[in-house]
Amino acid sequence: MAAKRRIARMARIRYIVDPPPKGYVYPCTPKDVRRKLASLSEEMLRNVSVIHLCNQVKMNPGVDAHIYDNSCIRIYPVPEKLRWAYGKKKPNPACMQERLEFGAYWQKIEDEWFLCWDKDSLREYVLSHVLLHEIGHSMDDKHCGTRRGEKLAEAFAHHYGSNAEIKRRAKKRKKRLRRYMR
Numbered sequence: 001m002a003a004k005r006r007i008a009r010m011a012r013i014r015y016i017v018d019p020p021p022k023g024y025v026y027p028c029t030p031k032d033v034r035r036k037l038a039s040l041s042e043e044m045l046r047n048v049s050v051i052h053l054c055n056q057v058k059m060n061p062g063v064d065a066h067i068y069d070n071s072c073i074r075i076y077p078v079p080e081k082l083r084w085a086y087g088k089k090k091p092n093p094a095c096m097q098e099r100l101e102f103g104a105y106w107q108k109i110e111d112e113w114f115l116c117w118d119k120d121s122l123r124e125y126v127l128s129h130v131l132l133h134e135i136g137h138s139m140d141d142k143h144c145g146t147r148r149g150e151k152l153a154e155a156f157a158h159h160y161g162s163n164a165e166i167k168r169r170a171k172k173r174k175k176r177l178r179r180y181m182r
Contacts, residue, residue, distance in 0.1 A: 013037070013048055018055035024077035026053050027126040033075075036127045040135070040160070047071050047138040073134045075126065083107070083116040091115075099125065124162070133157035 015030040033051050050072040057077060090113050096104065103121025107114050117125075136156030143149030 013045070014050045016050060016052040016054075018053060020053075020055055020077040021057055023080050024055075024057060025080050026075065027078050028075065028123045028131075032123060032127055033131065036131060044135060044139060044160075048073060048135060051075070053077075071138065073131065073138070075131070078122065082119065082122060083114040086113045086115060088112055098129070102129065128161040129157050132160050 015033070017026075017030060020026055030051065030053065037045060037048075048071055052072055052074045054074040054076055056074075088111050090106065090108075096115055099115065102125040104115050104117050104125075107116045133153045133156065136153035137144070137149065139156070140149055140152055143152060
């Protein structure tokens with residue numbers, strides 16, 4: 001019975017796909033998103049009504065610039081080369097640690113450092129972390145726009161994500177997540 005309700009709820013979620021701008025691609029497809037949402041409970045998806053693969057790039061300085069807007073989760077395109085410039089000085093190892101755990105890597109090209117991805121690792125990061133983070137925001141109407149709201153959304157993504165290393169670190173956050181889910 002619960003599976004039927006979840007499928008019915010997922011059928012009510014609309015998917016909007018804008019054509020990506022020239023030189024950009026989407027990190028995942030609506031089919032990928034549907035597959036990920038199928039693993040979540042109906043309660044987690046109660047406030048989500050639209051998944052929008054949005055073609056705005058001005059708001060997207062990096063892969064994690066996906067925002068939650070009312071009941072619409074927007075997923076922005078990424079550069080076709082799947083790399084972002086970080087300047088001439090190599091970033092601190094702690095910088096982008098989470099992304100590195102999902103398979104990103106540093107590359108030096110002509111005196112400039114880039115954070116690079118392969119397509120599968122980026123898709124996994126967006127589906128197993130960024131999308132879940134935004135769903136965590138959709139469930140929290142008390143702490144919207146606060147540091148605590150960010151921490152709770154992050155704890156939600158760590159708890160329900162599929163990366164083993166992230167899950168180990170999430171055990172420390174589990175207590176906070178339990179208080180949030182009540």
